[in-house]
Amino acid sequence: MRIPSNRYIIIFSLVLIVATSCRDIIARKHIREGIIKYGISYDSTTTAKIDATLLPSLLTVKFKNNNTLNTIEALSGAITISIISNHTNHTFTTMAKVFNKKFYHEEANTEGKYPALYSGIPTVNLISDNEPCKFLGYKCFRAKGFFADKPNATFEIIYTQEIDIANPNINTPFQNINGVMLRFNLRMNTTMMQLTAESVKRSKISDDTFTTPSDYNAVDFKTITELIYLLQQ
Numbered sequence: 500m501r502i503p504s505n506r507y508i509i510i511f512s513l514v515l516i517v518a519t520s521c522r523d524i525i526a527r528k529h530i531r532e533g534i535i536k537y538g539i540s541y542d543s544t545t546t547a548k549i550d551a552t553l554l555p556s557l558l559t560v561k562f563k564n565n566n567t568l569n570t571i572e573a574l575s576g577a578i579t580i581s582i583i584s585n586h587t588n589h590t591f592t593t594m595a596k597v598f599n600k601k602f603y604h605e606e607a608n609t610e611g612k613y614p615a616l617y618s619g620i621p622t623v624n625l626i627s628d629n630e631p632c633k634f635l636g637y638k639c640f641r642a643k644g645f646f647a648d649k650p651n652a653t654f655e656i657i658y659t660q661e662i663d664i665a666n667p668n669i670n671t672p673f674q675n676i677n678g679v680m681l682r683f684n685l686r687m688n689t690t691m692m693q694l695t696a697e698s699v700k701r702s703k704i705s706d707d708t709f710t711t712p713s714d715y716n717a718v719d720f721k722t723i724t725e726l727i728y729l730l731q732q
Contacts, residue, residue: 531663533701535560537694563704565665585709603715604723615724620672621647637661657682
């Protein structure tokens with residue numbers, strides 16, 4: 500039997516390495532489970548009126564099997580507002596923690612209905628949404644949009660379809676965006692926040708992440724909405 504020469508062995512090895520590397524790159528690009536962390540910034544008008552240390556500084560999104568937990572933090576986590584979107588149970592839950600007081604409200608995830616955090620925010624309309632770009636290594640699209648009640652105040656939206664979350668913007672003012680947003684603006688009452696993803700990491704997420712912790716107390720929609728309104732003042 501003829502033994503292949505070293506040259507053929509080397510060529511075969513290189514092809515195998517390249518093919519494996521390509522599979523690894525594809526696997527890394529499409530993440531189904533992990534954590535996205537966003538920094539939050541404000542314009543000079545806002546920071547001139549409000550001490551920046553009192554404003555929300557971080558948004559964390561945990562995701563797995565199309566379920567998501569979005570948490571906005573202020574005062575180093577002493578105050579948090581969270582939304583669980585449970586794709587499996589077709590529910591979303593709004594949670595608010597103010598120091599040691601914890602409340603939640605759960606409701607059916609029905610089309611066109613917003614959770615308490617978004618209930619007072621108009622829909623975001625798009626001017627354009629198909630300009631390709633790169634962001635954090637992901638193939639993205641750049642859009643320009645505005646809140647429906649302020650058509651002259653446009654802002655940039657960057658989103659990707661390489662993070663696997665089905666209908667990531669359902670039941671939010673950004674339902675017209677077909678992808679996971681990595682840069683966008685969000686309003687809390689009259690305060691405008693710009694959120695920019697700083698990292699996207701593959702990470703094991705427990706299924707318990709998408710259930711309400713036992714130490715939270717149930718309240719009705721009116722109560723959770725009023726509480727979140729007060730926290731935004």
